Amino acid sequence: MTLLDFARGPGMQWSLIILIVGILWRVVGTLLLSAEKDYSQARQGGTGPGIRAVFRRFWPHPEFVKPTLFHMVGGYTLHIGLFVVIFLFAPHILWFADLLGLPVWANLPNNIIMLAGALTAASLVAFVLRRMTHPVMRRISGFDDYASNIVTLLPVVTGMLAFAHTPIARYETLLALHLLSVELLFVWIPLSKLAHALFFIPSRYQLGAAFGRRGVKV
Amino acid sequence: MTVEAERIDMFFEGIKKLPEMAQPVEMSDAERLHQVKTTFLAKLTRNMAVDLESCVHCGQCAEACHYYNATQDPKYTPIRKVELLKRVYQRELSPTRFLRRLWTRDITCDEIHEWIELVYDSCTECGRCFMVCPMGINIPAMVNVNRQAFANAGLIPVELRAMEQEQYAGNTLFGIGPEQTEAALRQIGEQMGVEVPINKEKADVLLLTSVVEVMVFTDQIASAIKVLNHLKLNWTLHMDGFEAANFGMLSGFEPLQKRAGDRVVKTAKKIGAKTILVPECGHAFPSLRWDQANVDEQSFPFEVLTMAELMARELRNGNLRVKPGVKGKSVTFHDPCKIGRHSGVFEEPRAMIKALGAEFREAESSQAVNWCCGGGAGVFLLNSAADLRQGAWQIKQAQIDATGADEVVLSCASCRLNFERGARNNHWDKPIDSLLSMVAENLDE
Numbered sequence: 001m002t003l004l005d006f007a008r009g010p011g012m013q014w015s016l017i018i019l020i021v022g023i024l025w026r027v028v029g030t031l032l033l034s035a036e037k038d039y040s041q042a043r044q045g046g047t048g049p050g051i052r053a054v055f056r057r058f059w060p061h062p063e064f065v066k067p068t069l070f071h072m073v074g075g076y077t078l079h080i081g082l083f084v085v086i087f088l089f090a091p092h093i094l095w096f097a098d099l100l101g102l103p104v105w106a107n108l109p110n111n112i113i114m115l116a117g118a119l120t121a122a123s124l125v126a127f128v129l130r131r132m133t134h135p136v137m138r139r140i141s142g143f144d145d146y147a148s149n150i151v152t153l154l155p156v157v158t159g160m161l162a163f164a165h166t167p168i169a170r171y172e173t174l175l176a177l178h179l180l181s182v183e184l185l186f187v188w189i190p191l192s193k194l195a196h197a198l199f200f201i202p203s204r205y206q207l208g209a210a211f212g213r214r215g216v217k218v
Numbered sequence: 219m220t221v222e223a224e225r226i227d228m229f230f231e232g233i234k235k236l237p238e239m240a241q242p243v244e245m246s247d248a249e250r251l252h253q254v255k256t257t258f259l260a261k262l263t264r265n266m267a268v269d270l271e272s273c274v275h276c277g278q279c280a281e282a283c284h285y286y287n288a289t290q291d292p293k294y295t296p297i298r299k300v301e302l303l304k305r306v307y308q309r310e311l312s313p314t315r316f317l318r319r320l321w322t323r324d325i326t327c328d329e330i331h332e333w334i335e336l337v338y339d340s341c342t343e344c345g346r347c348f349m350v351c352p353m354g355i356n357i358p359a360m361v362n363v364n365r366q367a368f369a370n371a372g373l374i375p376v377e378l379r380a381m382e383q384e385q386y387a388g389n390t391l392f393g394i395g396p397e398q399t400e401a402a403l404r405q406i407g408e409q410m411g412v413e414v415p416i417n418k419e420k421a422d423v424l425l426l427t428s429v430v431e432v433m434v435f436t437d438q439i440a441s442a443i444k445v446l447n448h449l450k451l452n453w454t455l456h457m458d459g460f461e462a463a464n465f466g467m468l469s470g471f472e473p474l475q476k477r478a479g480d481r482v483v484k485t486a487k488k489i490g491a492k493t494i495l496v497p498e499c500g501h502a503f504p505s506l507r508w509d510q511a512n513v514d515e516q517s518f519p520f521e522v523l524t525m526a527e528l529m530a531r532e533l534r535n536g537n538l539r540v541k542p543g544v545k546g547k548s549v550t551f552h553d554p555c556k557i558g559r560h561s562g563v564f565e566e567p568r569a570m571i572k573a574l575g576a577e578f579r580e581a582e583s584s585q586a587v588n589w590c591c592g593g594g595a596g597v598f599l600l601n602s603a604a605d606l607r608q609g610a611w612q613i614k615q616a617q618i619d620a621t622g623a624d625e626v627v628l629s630c631a632s633c634r635l636n637f638e639r640g641a642r643n644n645h646w647d648k649p650i651d652s653l654l655s656m657v658a659e660n661l662d663e
Contacts, residue, residue: 022314029313030271033264039511041521043562057354063587064350067281071352136277139292140301143321145275191314199272200353206265207354214508215562216586218349 004172007179015183022190027198042213049212050205057204070130074123081120085156089113110163117160124153144193151188154181225434226638232392232433233377233599240380243372247327250371254330257367258306266360267311270304272353273297279347279357284590285340288609296347299336300360302329303367330373337364338375339603342594344555349587365470374469377599382469385478391429391465396457402432403455406440414443418454424491424520425455426462426482428499430631438498438631441658442525446495448661449528449537453495459485462502467509468596479510486520494522498654500554500594500630504561524557525654526629530566533573542575543660549576550623551653552614552637553588554630567629567653574660579621589613593636611640618648629653 001009060068086092090107097104108116128149131137158181162174169177189195211218245253279296280286286294302325308318343358351357368374374382381391389395394402400416407414415421425446431438446453459482466474483506486494496503507522523531532538549571557563564585571578583589592610597603614637618626626648628634637650 026271026313030267031264033262033267033311035264036512037515039515039517040508041511041517053354057352060352061349061587063583064278064281068278068350071276071278075352134277135290135292136280136286136295137275140275140277140295140298142275191317193274196272196274196353199268202268203272204354206268207348207356210265210356211560211562214560216559218354218586 002172002176004176004179007176007183011180011183015186019186019189022187023195023198026190026195030199031202038210038213043215044213046209046213049217050207050209053208053212053218054201054204056208057200074126074130077119078123078127081116081123082152082156084108084116085113085120085159114160114163117156121153121156121160124149124156128153148188148192148194151181151185151192152194155185222434222437225436226635229430229434229635230639234601236377236380236599237601239384240376241383243379245372250330250373251325251327253371254302254367255306255310255325257370258303258363259310261363261366262303262307262311265356266303266363267307269353269355269360270300270307271312273304273355274353276352278350278352279355282346282350282587284342284344284346284592284610284613285606287613288592288606293336294340296341296357296361297355299333299341300357300364302333303360303364330368330371333364334368334373334375335602337361337368338378339597339600340606342555342590342592342597344590344594345559346555346587346590349559362470366472367470369470369472374471375600375602377601378465378469378596381465381596381599382471382474385461385463385465386471386474389461389481391461391463392433394429394432396460399427399432399460400457402436403427403439406436406443410440410443412443412447415454417456417458418452419489421452421454421456421489421491423451423453423493423495424459424482424486424489425453425495425497426502427455427460427497428463428502428631429461430463430499430635431497435498435631435634435652437655438652441652441654442495442497444658444661445525445529445538445654448539448663449532454489456485456489458488459483462496462499462506464502464505465596467501467505472513475505475509476513479506479513482506483510483514483518486518491520493528494520495528496522496524498525498629498631498634498652500556500632501596503563504556507561524561524563524566524629526557526563526566526570529654529657530569533569538657539662540570540573540657541660541662542573544571544656545575547576547625548579548621548623549625549627550579550581550618550621551584551627551629552581552591552618552633553585554628554633555588555590555594557629558588559586567627570653570657571627574656579623581617581621583617589617591633591636591640593632593639598632598636598639607636608640608643611636611643615640615644615646625649625651627651627653627656 088108093104093107131141158178162178283296305322308322341361343361345358347357403414464478466478503524551567591614592607
């Protein structure tokens with residue numbers, strides 16, 4: 001079995017199993033923890049404010065736009081870039097369609113995908129550098145923070161190298177490295193802070209709901 | 219020097235002596251560590267777990283924190299203040315704990331001692347950090363769990379411990395208990411020429427007071443009496459449950475939080491009160507309005523209101539009549555964090571100020587994103603927090619000055635004390651007034 005065979009076969013299968021089981025384990029395990037019942041008299045229901053908070057927090061309160069500009073620009077570049085690269089690149093669409101039994105959907109031209117990939121990689125590098133140099137981020141950062149950045153960066157970089165048929169290695173080797181880095185990401189997501197991709201929804205909701213019932217828009 | 223200024227000085231002198239009053243809590247370091255961990259594990263709810271799971275360590279919360287802004291010291295980054303709780307969660311409770319233990323250090327006793335400053339001196343649980351957090355993480359709720367854990371480990375700072383021990387043991391604060399409060403109320407009544415309805419067997423409204431009002435801001439008590447009499451309400455101040463201040467909540471010592479809150483709740487039930495009226499006291503309002511029902515695990519048959527809410531409601535109903543006695547003056551309002559951002563009382567104080575004819579000047583960064591004055595959650599008592607408090611005050615003073623208002627109005631006695639202290643330190647001559655007093659002075663009798 002070649003490296004590419006492994007990456008395409010058992011590597012992919014096991015990493016997907018770990019991703020799905022791990023996410024379910026972590027989300028269900030967290031949600032099964034005891035919840036607080038609120039006996040206080042609410043000013044209003046919390047559901048509406050909770051849902052609104054999920055969407056409102058996609059943009060900072062006007063008070064905080066300026067001090068959080070780096071994170072806003074970097075964050076949106078990173079997340080939009082990842083979305084474009086993962087879901088709108090033709091080979092990825094074929095992979096998803098095959099995996100999930102879905103019809104293929106429209107893709108973006110490759111040069112746009114490459115641009116999105118470059119911007120994504122640049123934003124990830126910028127976040128790592130900021131984490132290493134900004135006093136606040138440096139102080140609160142740990143292994144998970146750096147590892148998550150690097151594990152997210154690897155598939156982007158290896159994917160771009162493979163797409164460009166970079167002559168540093170055979171195409172098959174580059175493709176295998178790309179697939180293995182994706183598999184590493186799949187395994188890392190349920191173990192790390194990358195699970196914020198799921199937890200941000202209940203987190204925002206519960207703050208919006210708790211303070212909404214007190215009559216505070218958060 | 220005015221009588222009020224003398225009282226303020228005496229109160230600040232009293233604070234300096236608090237460390238002498240605190241009884242030490244003997245406990246080995248191993249036991250303290252055990253207490254902190256077991257409290258964390260007992261108090262970690264689903265909501266907190268979700269919050270901890272969603273944090274990406276972006277550090278944006280620092281930008282919202284008055285103590286970080288004042289010092290630029292990254293150790294005051296709000297999310298870092300709950301780092302010990304997070305590590306215990308990740309190692310002991312998280313669904314992936316068996317793996318996360320590999321790269322998550324256990325907490326140590328040295329760290330617990332280091333964190334006392336972070337969860338007491340440098341956090342007023344003001345909540346400005348959750349306004350900036352892109353994930354909506356409720357950091358103050360977790361800081362409060364830290365305080366509860368530290369209280370169980372006998373690590374409450376001496377000033378708060380002295381107050382907690384006194385209130386728990388004897389229902390007094392600074393030596394002020396039911397007898398002293400009743401005497402003070404009768405004296406205030408005599409000066410006003412009215413009889414204060416103390417200890418009525420039945421009343422619709424149970425008015426509370428606080429030790430800071432009795433010792434320093436007696437104008438707030440007199441004003442409450444005046445307003446309630448103006449409204450012709452059936453009200454009382456009852457010596458079975460009169461104290462709004464809850465040093466159990468502030469220190470994290472839960473048995474006192476329950477005991478102090480229950481004194482008020484039982485009294486309200488006994489006299490058949492439909493309303494508990496909380497004086498101008500920041501932490502007392504959320505303590506009774508939101509927390510006590512959860513401490514007691516029951517809903518209450520009465521409402522809990524701030525004075526500002528009652529006055530604005532009665533103004534709308536036409537029962538409260540005021541004169542435009544502040545016309546020609548520009549006034550700004552400082553939202554107490556626990557009454558504003560934590561409890562949604564924003565419009566009522568503004569409606570009252572405008573009804574008095576003042577030109578209202580809204581400060582930048584006000585209401586839900588208002589800057590804390592730096593003295594909330596018991597920090598105004600901590601001698602060790604003097605520099606941090608003063609740093610935060612600089613931000614507050616600049617914010618008020620930028621409005622160009624002639625006067626600043628408050629509705630929290632702790633904030634008022636902190637404003638007075640900051641004003642003295644900086645020789646700031648801006649008039650500082652209580653909202654309630656301002657209204658009482660302008661009643662249209």
